[in-house]
Amino acid sequence: MPKKKAMEPALFSSLLPDAPAPPAAPARRRVSVLLPMPFAGPFDYAAPPNMPLNPGDVVVVPLGRRRETGVVWEPNPNLPADFAPPPQRTVEAARLRPVAELLDLPPLSAELRHFIDWVAAYTLTPPGMVLAMTLRLHMRGVPTPSMGWVLAEDRPDTVRLTPARQKVLDLLQDGTARTTTDIANAANVGPGVVKGLADAKALKAVKLGPERPFAAPNPHHNLPVLEGEQATATVALRNTVAEGQFSVTLLEGVTGSGKTEIYLEAIAACLEQGKQALVLLPEIALSAQWMQRFTRRFGTEPAIWHSEIGQRARRLTWHAAANGSATVVVGARSALFLPFNNLGLIIVDEEHESLFKQEEGVIYNARDMAVVRARLSGFPIALVSATPSLETLANVEAGRYRHLILPSRHGGASLPETRILDMRDHPPPRGLFLSPALTEQLSATFERQEQAMLFLNRRGYAPLTLCRACGHRMECPHCTAWLVEHRAKKMLSCHYCDHTEPMPPTCPTCGAEESLTAIGPGIERITEEAKNLFPDARILVMASDTLGGPAATAEAVAKISRREVDLVIGTQIVAKGWHFPHLTLVGIVDADLGLGGGDLRAGERTIQLLHQVAGRAGRASTPGRVLLQSYTPEHPVMQALVSGDFDAFMAQEAAQRRPGFWPPYGRLAALIISAEDAKEADATAADLGRTAPYGEGIQVLGPAPAPIAVLRNRHRRRILLRTWRTIAVQPILRRWLSMVKPGKGARIDIDIDPVSFL
Numbered sequence: 001m002p003k004k005k006a007m008e009p010a011l012f013s014s015l016l017p018d019a020p021a022p023p024a025a026p027a028r029r030r031v032s033v034l035l036p037m038p039f040a041g042p043f044d045y046a047a048p049p050n051m052p053l054n055p056g057d058v059v060v061v062p063l064g065r066r067r068e069t070g071v072v073w074e075p076n077p078n079l080p081a082d083f084a085p086p087p088q089r090t091v092e093a094a095r096l097r098p099v100a101e102l103l104d105l106p107p108l109s110a111e112l113r114h115f116i117d118w119v120a121a122y123t124l125t126p127p128g129m130v131l132a133m134t135l136r137l138h139m140r141g142v143p144t145p146s147m148g149w150v151l152a153e154d155r156p157d158t159v160r161l162t163p164a165r166q167k168v169l170d171l172l173q174d175g176t177a178r179t180t181t182d183i184a185n186a187a188n189v190g191p192g193v194v195k196g197l198a199d200a201k202a203l204k205a206v207k208l209g210p211e212r213p214f215a216a217p218n219p220h221h222n223l224p225v226l227e228g229e230q231a232t233a234t235v236a237l238r239n240t241v242a243e244g245q246f247s248v249t250l251l252e253g254v255t256g257s258g259k260t261e262i263y264l265e266a267i268a269a270c271l272e273q274g275k276q277a278l279v280l281l282p283e284i285a286l287s288a289q290w291m292q293r294f295t296r297r298f299g300t301e302p303a304i305w306h307s308e309i310g311q312r313a314r315r316l317t318w319h320a321a322a323n324g325s326a327t328v329v330v331g332a333r334s335a336l337f338l339p340f341n342n343l344g345l346i347i348v349d350e351e352h353e354s355l356f357k358q359e360e361g362v363i364y365n366a367r368d369m370a371v372v373r374a375r376l377s378g379f380p381i382a383l384v385s386a387t388p389s390l391e392t393l394a395n396v397e398a399g400r401y402r403h404l405i406l407p408s409r410h411g412g413a414s415l416p417e418t419r420i421l422d423m424r425d426h427p428p429p430r431g432l433f434l435s436p437a438l439t440e441q442l443s444a445t446f447e448r449q450e451q452a453m454l455f456l457n458r459r460g461y462a463p464l465t466l467c468r469a470c471g472h473r474m475e476c477p478h479c480t481a482w483l484v485e486h487r488a489k490k491m492l493s494c495h496y497c498d499h500t501e502p503m504p505p506t507c508p509t510c511g512a513e514e515s516l517t518a519i520g521p522g523i524e525r526i527t528e529e530a531k532n533l534f535p536d537a538r539i540l541v542m543a544s545d546t547l548g549g550p551a552a553t554a555e556a557v558a559k560i561s562r563r564e565v566d567l568v569i570g571t572q573i574v575a576k577g578w579h580f581p582h583l584t585l586v587g588i589v590d591a592d593l594g595l596g597g598g599d600l601r602a603g604e605r606t607i608q609l610l611h612q613v614a615g616r617a618g619r620a621s622t623p624g625r626v627l628l629q630s631y632t633p634e635h636p637v638m639q640a641l642v643s644g645d646f647d648a649f650m651a652q653e654a655a656q657r658r659p660g661f662w663p664p665y666g667r668l669a670a671l672i673i674s675a676e677d678a679k680e681a682d683a684t685a686a687d688l689g690r691t692a693p694y695g696e697g698i699q700v701l702g703p704a705p706a707p708i709a710v711l712r713n714r715h716r717r718r719i720l721l722r723t724w725r726t727i728a729v730q731p732i733l734r735r736w737l738s739m740v741k742p743g744k745g746a747r748i749d750i751d752i753d754p755v756s757f758l
């Protein structure tokens with residue numbers, strides 16, 4: 001009998017469906033039901049004779065004394081044997097409890113169910129937890145229909161026609177019913193125009209059924225003019241979509257080369273085939289500019305999916321994905337688990353972004369799982385980036401992925417000229433952080449009435465607060481981390497947990513007064529410095545914690561585009577694909593910042609981020625310029641940023657990772673052992689160490705304290721399992737975990753293909 005998987009949360013054995021069943025009718029049909037909970041697999045129930053149940057049906061079943069929503073499941077024939085979860089214990093037919101209710105929801109397709117099984121097996125997560133991502137997304141119930149407008153059959157002759165009114169009439173020509181808001185947005189008029197037309201009886205009110213909450217993006221709405229390299233890439237990508245088979249294409253092109261423009265054409269091709277398309281963006285909440293472009297191209301907004309859209313919108317989108325009325329969904333990583341009924345294309349924009357990795361709950365990489373979803377369902381997927389990950393490049397090299405390249409910027413805009421400011425030769429004044437060489441360039445830029453940007457990937461005022469008298473460092477009481485000063489809020493806060501505390505007036509250790517000193521810069525401090533240097537400049541600060549929401553972000557971006565800002569100071573949020581036509585100078589305050597620590601991808605990530613930031617400069621006709629403040633100008637990352645030879649840098653990265661079979665040339669899984677009691681964490685880690693697998697092509701590193709040894713009061717230890725590419729880590733991990741029982745209060749989290757090593 002297979003042992004239970006050690007990583008499973010304390011099995012809810014009291015909840016198992018084992019209460020005696022009511023007297024059974026003969027030959028009860030058995031169905032498996034997967035519940036969105038951390039059990040090892042589905043449970044068996046009896047199908048009531050009057051209830052026709054099929055795999056994928058959403059049902060309510062008794063569980064202990066509760067009722068839970070689950071999905072009728074069946075074994076997945078596509079899972080490799082050593083991937084499949086261990087068999088469940090079988091309950092005798094007579095003891096089975098009946099399914100209570102069949103819900104009026106669209107059944108989950110076999111494709112989606114197989115995908116859920118696959119993700120669960122690959123990430124070593126109980127399948128119910130993956131199902132939870134699909135089910136939790138919508139919640140029960142069908143949304144109430146709201147009202148929309150179509151053209152009235154006979155328009156009274158008395159209706160006065162203005163250009164704005166004409167735009168609305170043109171839009172509604174296609175017969176699609178739309179809400180007032182949708183019409184106003186798509187026709188670019190105020191809602192009053194719609195109301196005026198309605199009052200004049202030129203429009204007819206109709207009930208919008210739940211099946212048609214989204215206007216259909218029109219692939220023929222506003223065609224771009226594509227020439228040269230762009231045209232070639234577009235034809236290739238359109239053909240790939242037309243093939244309608246599984247394939248992965250890397251669309252690589254420098255920032256501003258028109259990648260977005262081109263993948264919108266792939267979406268158009270998908271829509272022409274009557275299929276749905278999904279676009280995954282790393283940070284959808286920030287993408288106001290992206291929405292505008294989509295609307296310009298297709299005449300209406302896509303369905304949006306992310307964590308902040310609200311209950312009603314979630315439900316609407318869930319149902320619209322399921323019934324096919326949402327033809328394009330743009331979303332953050334969890335959109336991958338929506339129940340599309342006819343998905344024909346996935347685009348992963350900024351595929352190299354580590355934000356696609358979910359680090360909590362089900363630990364998965366949405367980019368990689370998107371490829372899996374495309375493969376299981378047999379449709380094409382495109383990965384898009386100016387700086388593709390080494391994983392993706394290796395797949396191109398191995399011939400598994402196709403490759404389309406756009407080598408130059410659209411419309412003749414040139415790539416920014418990049419220079420290093422060697423801070424050893426051009427040091428900033430004492431206690432400050434901007435080199436005089438950079439501030440000179442800033443003045444010159446402002447004099448020319450152009451915009452500049454300063455980038456520092458660190459929120460707050462200073463990353464460390466130190467007592468000059470006794471050397472005490474202000475640390476988080478719950479984490480191994482320094483507290484970051486946020487001076488505007490007069491607070492110290494931990495960037496790893498929610499802890500914040502007021503800045504103390506005296507040193508908490510020695511009581512010295514006015515001895516607490518800020519060490520190092522965050523963007524608040526850089527802003528202070530810039531204000532002193534340029535009192536007349538209009539400065540705008542962009543950081544996730546100070547901007548406050550998507551609407552405010554959109555407004556900030558609009559202000560920059562309208563030229564109401566001279567200097568933008570920001571964290572990584574400024575790197576996100578924005579198009580700022582007047583921006584000509586980018587100053588990177590600390591180019592070395594990401595290179596410290598032993599992270600496998602530190603160099604790769606730094607070059608991706610800095611390249612992306614640099615790419616904001618000179619996107620229109622005036623050429624841009626980038627200055628990197630660095631104390632290590634000889635570092636290969638700095639050299640590659642100057643030469644722009646990203647390929648050479650990645651080739652060098654590849655050469656370094658290949659011999660040690662580091663990813664992508666080998667496989668990696670991390671085990672993170674955590675407990676509130678350090679001894680329990682150590683004991684469980686030691687047990688794992690003792691039972692560690694061995695063999696040719698298998699290596700175990702650790703256990704060792706995690707770099708963040710305490711996080712939210714939990715002590716953490718890490719183990720890395722590294723294998724040859726030819727060896728699957730999942731069966732090894734399953735066997736290993738079955739031999740170890742975590743100590744009391746200890747937990748083992750499995751992170752397949754880890755991105756973070758903290």
Ligand code: ADP
Binds near residue numbers: 230254257259262579
């Ligand atoms: P990328 O996604 O590669 O950074 P974008 O697609 O954002 O590039 O294109 C950069 C800018 O150039 C955008 O403002 C875009 O609208 C414009 N652009 C790109 N290609 C074309 C084209 N063929 N016609 C008109 N504008 C284009």
Ligand code: ZN
Binds near residue numbers: 476481495
């Ligand atoms: Zn903390």
